[in-house]
Amino acid sequence: MVLSEREQVIRDFADAHGWSAADIEPILGDASFRRYFRVVEPSRGAILMDAPPPEEDPKPFIDVARYLTAQGLRAPDIFAADAEAGLVLLEDFGDARMRETVDAGDAEAERAIYRTAIETLVELHQRPPADVPAYDRAVYQREAGLLTEWYCPARGLEVDADGYAAAWNAVLDGMDPAAPQVTVLRDYHSENIMLPPDGSQGLIDFQDALIGDPAYDLVSLLQDARRDVSEALEAEMLAHYRDLARPDYDFDTAYHVLGAQRNAKIVGIFVRLWKRDGKPRYPTMIPRVWAAMERDLRHPALAPVARWFDAHIPAELRDPAGTLGGKFAL
CATH class of the missing domain: 3.30.200.20 (Phosphorylase Kinase; domain 1)
Structure with missing residues (x-):
């Protein structure tokens, strides 16, 4: 050959x-x-x-x-x-990923695997940060802006992108400056956690790591774009993290702010992967991401961004039923 x-x-x-x-x-x-x-x-x-x-x-x-x-x-x-x-x-960790293993198991197995994943984050957050760039305001804004750059045009919406950025600035201004700065892997979710034969949990796909808020990787894991995580399991695992890490800043606000920011980013990225890169499976995951973002937007700290959404994206265009992929051709 x-x-x-x-x-x-x-x-x-x-x-x-x-x-x-x-x-x-x-x-x-x-x-x-x-x-x-x-x-x-x-x-x-x-x-x-x-x-x-x-x-x-x-x-x-x-x-x-x-x-x-x-x-x-x-x-x-x-x-x-x-x-x-x-x-x-x-090193080859094998084929067993967290996602498929959890989906094939029972509720107790799911809880056990998620608890271990939480404990890995606690351990990471106790270590000195890696020598990587900061997850700063400019990065947050650039990522959140993917929603107005890609999703809104796909929906035929002309929106106030400057007002969107201003709303995010208002929200980010309210983040607790006392938040510790830790290594953020940024794609810590069920398809990037491997389960090698030795019984450990192996980490992959971390090349975009930055230094930022501990809550970000919790969002990535518990508001997973690729599988359903029940709100009950999300709450239980957040409580497990709090019990172990004892965060001494406004962790709840950080979790929901970064949840909304990450989910807005993912919605934009998934449309980009579809429209620009010809990968039509990604819009099918948007309803799950959007549902998590809507929950985050209910937090009082997200009020400026929530008002922008209410003014610019009608409820029927927030993809509650996965209509995006079916409505628009590649």
Whole structure:
């Protein structure tokens, strides 16, 4: 079989690092330009990440993985890397993800797995922060703005984007300045938590980590865009976090503000993945995300943003029944 130029680069990289006898098999990718391969020999295996430049840079992933490992957390070991070529050979956690495992189990198994995931965050938040940029006002605004940039045009809505940004500024001004600054993985959810055979929980997809509020990754986990988390389980796990971490700032407000911010971002990203990148499965998840955002918007601290939504996005266009994907053609 004749290999493409990129496939030959991947093959040469594996060969150069002692895997010349391995089969290289593609596996499911994600929403980015990255691709993943399973590198398989009879007695061992690894994952090969292909993060091709200039679209991707694997160095942040490598740096955060090494930080997490140094802090005693379960990130994949890095076996070899060529950051300039965009290639990383790393530990294979297997195929068992939190999402499928929880969905196939009973309520007690779900609670146990979520409790462990909460305890991992508590442990992370007790460690010195990683050497990564800050999750600052500009990032929050840029992310929240994805909703007006992508979702509103898909709905045929012309909205006051400046007023939207002003509403978010008013809300963010009310955040507790005493909030501790911790490493925020930013995509800490059921499809990015692996369950290796050793019984641990392995972390993946953390290359976009920033320093910010502890509540953000709780939102990512408990208001998961990819599976339903009951409000009862969400409340129980938040209580578990509070019992262990003892947050001494206005954690409740932070949780709902960052919940609304993250969910607005995800709605925009999912429409972008559909409209720009031709990935039609993503709009089907928007109703779940929107429902969580509506709950967050009921918190008094979100009043300025809630008023903007009420003025600019009619209730019937908030995608309560998943109508977006069916109403608009690619």
